[in-house]
Amino acid sequence: MTIEDEIEVMGQRLHSRIRNIFGRSLNIREVDAGSCNGCEVEVVSLSNPIYDIERFGIHISASPRHADVLLVTGPVTWNMELALLKTYNATPSPKFVVAMGSCACNGGIFGSTYASCGGVDKILPVDVYIPGCPPRPQAVIFGLMVAMGKLEQKMLRTEVIE
């Protein structure tokens, strides 16, 4: 086998192992890195009887040390940068990071200023981006399903050449 084949086989094994670990249940820690709280309202409404995420096995926990996923909202303000790094280091591996909302994706309407870094991916490696301002609870559920490997993402880069 060539080295590319071996890498491909290892990649597939890693992918199926990730599905085995994360595909059953997720423990989420939500981190507010300086947001306007619009996204927090949507996260809180995920636990109500209408959009119930507990039926998928997803649980929102109170400490990063119990968590598998960090759900980060807000453009990371410079004041919250150290707290976010400490939370990331306190989360045990395997873990992944979900950036929720336009602010977490690239700074949104706040951008990159004297007060904010401009998105979570300037500080942490991000695995799933969920755009929206704020994203609907159904959009957050879709994003978490993409992260767990249960649904495929629908967005593809579109280029129209005329």
Next chain:
Amino acid sequence: MFDILRMTIKSGVLTAKYPEKEDHVSEGFRGMPKFVPEKCTMCGDCVEICPSSVLLLEKTEYEMRLTISYCGCIFCGRCEEICTHQAIKLTREFEMASKTRHDLVSIIRRKI
């Protein structure tokens, strides 16, 4: 006690069946903005009015390129209001999660 039991049985199950069943949004919902490339004249009005600067108009010597990045879009609808040619419309799509930023981009290229 029996009143409460009767109310519980009468109201039934309220949980929304998403994602097994499609979720239909209401008429005025502001979802993903989409280009209509035939009507766009590359005038740059939408680029000036976007509050989060996600629209970008670039000009090289052989093409003009209009890019929208859905990462920072706040779905305000100002680009749709200001476009005089109706070349950008806010659709009702909200399932926009993606694993990379590379996929959250839509581009129109036009040769000059």
